[in-house]
Amino acid sequence: MQLTVWTYEGPPHVGAMRIATAMQGVHYLLHAPQGDTYADLLFTMIERRGKRPPVTYTTFQARDLGKDTADLFQTAARDAYARFQPQAMLVGASCTAELIQDDPAGLAEALRLPCPVVALELPSYQRKENWGAAETFYQLVRTLADKDARPTPREGRRPRANLLGPTALGFRHRDDVIEVSRLLETLGVDIAVTAPLGATPADLAHLGAADFNICLYPEIADTTCRWLDKTFGQATVRTVPIGHGATRDFIAEVAARAGIDPSHALDTSNLPWWSRSVDSTYLTGKRVFIFGDATHAIAAARVARDELGFEVVGLGCYNREFARDLRAAAALYAVEPLITDDYLVIEDAIQAVQPELVLGTQMERHIAKRLRIPCAVISAPVHVQDFPARYSPQMGFEGANVLFDSWVHPLVMGLEEHLLTMFRDDFEFSDANGASHLSVLSVAETGPASVSPAAVPLHHPADGPPPPAARGEDKWSADAERELLKIPFFVRGKARRNTERFAAAQGVATITLDTLYDAKAHYAR
């Protein structure tokens, strides 16, 4: 048993739902108890979809166990087919149904439904959401792809690629697909099929007719791309175009695969100049901690160091399936790879390295908020704020612009940093006001974030432990404490912790003015 407070990934059948919901003409029959229907709200509330996910839950109850759960399953399958008339059906079990071993595959087959039925085996007690999504996509493609499909001769037509991996409930998948499609269009590459997002089972039949595949989200599409390579000999473009450099590499890789001139894709990104311009000097060496799914975390590390001039002080991912890739990336930045889905371990790691910026998921956003560290979200797990109304891709040249803005924005900005220091004693320029453009960092804010797709019980205040800065105050002499207050609030926490750590290391019992400045000198860089 694993003690879990928050989870980075749902169960594997939620991954399957992300595929079914992304597609058109697919229906998923899930053998599951009633409570599992909560998963619908992920799509209808968090992603704001205007349609119910195409999922029928059998919602068996205790009284059905041991007698007619199998019946229930078959009736539900027949009814779902009759009502929704899908082109293809997925059938499978959730964690509870897996235990009662009704054999959805056999039961569905016995029904001889007049459409292809793909039976999913998603081991709920071993695997998680991303794996479930990848496996479901793979099984659908295997079943539905026409094995005889092949590209027409290349002469007289543009090259053709499949765009694989975007799903429902994906972090910015909607906008990434638009951005990458535009990019391919300017390059002169046609998109054969985009899948699973927006694809029908009939579309999947034609996958083999493309010249090559683009694996946009390896967490979802890697297994499928390998199979397509084996079956149809289609090569895979594997560069994930997140960041300016990666987008250029992506263009080069696509051009090489397609045998075309890469110069048609115009570099429209503002990121290089925005980063070179003098206002950005203050970004130099900002210490950044990065955590997310492996693909987004690895991509973020490259952008952070090479394109914004940050220092990467932590890098990790929650999906073990991609641990090897992450370890390789961590070696590039000479940091310990952090591969875990234990929220508390990540919180400790962030606290230990005291970064100036956290790039993470909603979990790290929350940790950072408690520790009063600026944060930007770069990866799933998602919540409602990760589905902005505006166009906001992570990929391509526009994506690079978005990264610049959304990562730099949380930081206290260049001149402002100095102004805050110069005028900190001005009564109207109180620390408590925080940076002018930041409401999220307001010092007063310690309550619960109103981030819920569901209603948050607002009448019950949060009761988390106090921020670490509040501990160990008794060690401080009065004058050192007063001096500490003169340090701007956004670095005060760090100064306090560094000084305390320094004092502990030196065996100093009471922190004096000298200790404070000795520590400052010690940690100077």
Added chain:
Amino acid sequence: MSPSAPLAIARCATAPHAAERPPVLRERGQREVFCGLTGIVWLHRKIQDAFFLVVGSRTCAHLLQSAAGVMVFAEPRFATAIIEERDLAGMADCNDELDRVVDRLLSRRPDIKLLFLVGSCPSEVIKLDLSRAAARLSNKHAGATRILAYSGSGIETTFTEGEDACLAALVPDLPADRSGAASLLLVGALPDVVEDQFLRLFAALGIAPVHVLPARRAGAMPPVGANTRFLLAQPFLGETARALENRGAVRLDALFPFGADGTTDWLHAAATAFGIEEMHFRRTVAKGRARAKRAIAHAADRLAGKRVFFLPDSQLEIPLARFLATEVGMVPVEVGTPYLHRAHLARELTRLPAGTPISEGQDVDRQLDRVRAARPDLTVCGLGLANPLEAEGLTTKWAIELVFAPIHGFDQAGDLAELFARPLRRRAGLTV
């Protein structure tokens, strides 16, 4: 029974008078409701030194996280012990594993005085006996933490039944009331502010002592005995009521405290049981009652005559439909409830407009067909259904807010009406 079986029209057996028996459509098809684990989201805020440990799967953990609103609290007083492959394969003994997890938890959180082991579908299907585990662990941690068990599984409980199961698990443990004097017990987890309002009202009425289940602290749980008279604050507390009756306590029958009339009737049941003089009762509640009526009037203008459809969610549907029908003039088109407790709701049912269609259980696709056919002005439904129905042009109210938000009593009656009025006002106001 299967989802496609013909719908059975059952007759309500326990309603007092033949003329008042409502027709009840009983459905046993696909349900779109939460399981009882969801109750943890509000219960863990209510009992401030209690911790809820779900013994379940990744699905259970994900449900709690999704229902609680992702990551609202850094370290909330609930967690999931996720059963893994090795537990199922017999490589690890589930009970040993559970002991290990509980030890780790309690060493991290020594402030926890009451730990609930909460059963889930997986723990029930593998027949992990959490009551026995709780007894064993209670011995082990005696003096520091009391450990109880209940089931919040989706195969046994629907949404608010989780609170019922939790409170019912507390009852056998309550101290015996040997005072020999009558006492009033208020039953149901209410927001503190509402609970305090009620306690002030009971004090003003001259009813004492008044206890509350659940108490805010594990060490302050109320005594119970033959002289206990209890008022249910929620309509979904059937098991808790039965457990209290087993301890000799007597339930006071009343409307549930929603709206001016519901709250008056509910308070009146207590006043009568405690021999409070009628004139004093009226004087005491007059002010609150008048305030409630005034507050309701604001929303009533907009709501009167509007047709409302309740999908089954929390078992609050019948009392709320009664409130909307009798106090703001709405017309219930169908009142769905996951489970109809005929005895506890008998009084409510008699106040619903004659012939109001009631459905128990669910067959969600068929029910949505009825919603589309009826095109009500307002549909009260779960989070999974709200946006899809809005996209079809129907106005909806999230049912879950009715469970989380303070809606009981005189001073929340206006807020309660407003919860229903706001979606309509918003739709009328938007031009996009």
